[in-house]
Amino acid sequence: MTRTLISSGSPFEAQVGYSRALVQGDWCFVAGTTGYDPDTRIMPEDVADQARNALAVIGKALGEGGFSFGDVVRVTYYITDAAYWDSIGPVLGSVFGAIRPAATCIVCGLIKPEMKIEIEVTALRAEA
Numbered sequence: 001m002t003r004t005l006i007s008s009g010s011p012f013e014a015q016v017g018y019s020r021a022l023v024q025g026d027w028c029f030v031a032g033t034t035g036y037d038p039d040t041r042i043m044p045e046d047v048a049d050q051a052r053n054a055l056a057v058i059g060k061a062l063g064e065g066g067f068s069f070g071d072v073v074r075v076t077y078y079i080t081d082a083a084y085w086d087s088i089g090p091v092l093g094s095v096f097g098a099i100r101p102a103a104t105c106i107v108c109g110l111i112k113p114e115m116k117i118e119i120e121v122t123a124l125r126a127e128a
Contacts (some may be wrong), residue, residue: 021061026125071123077105078118
């Protein structure tokens with residue numbers, strides 16, 4: 001079974017030793033993705049903007065692996081404050097509302113203080 005590694009070009013990938021996504025067979029596993037702007041590498045203050053950025057990076061990784069958001073079967077959200085849920089809900093719903101993957105949201109600390117949300121997804125290639 002072929003194993004394909006996908007990089008977003010983030011310096012964290014080389015520093016820590018991981019891939020943005022890994023495709024193996026019909027599965028795609030996208031690593032936890034925070035809200036740094038994919039072009040400027042600047043973290044916006046607003047948690048909804050961070051969620052949008054994370055989803056853009058995830059969408060690109062899925063596409064590079066031959067997947068789409070429609071293939072996502074599992075999503076995990078990590079947020080640093082439960083109060084953020086109301087701000088990110090509409091952003092997440094705009095992507096996953098019709099797909100409705102199994103989902104979990106965990107309130108926790110993240111690696112850097114500017115990080116307010118991290119999102120990871122698992123996708124299974126839809127049968128033709």
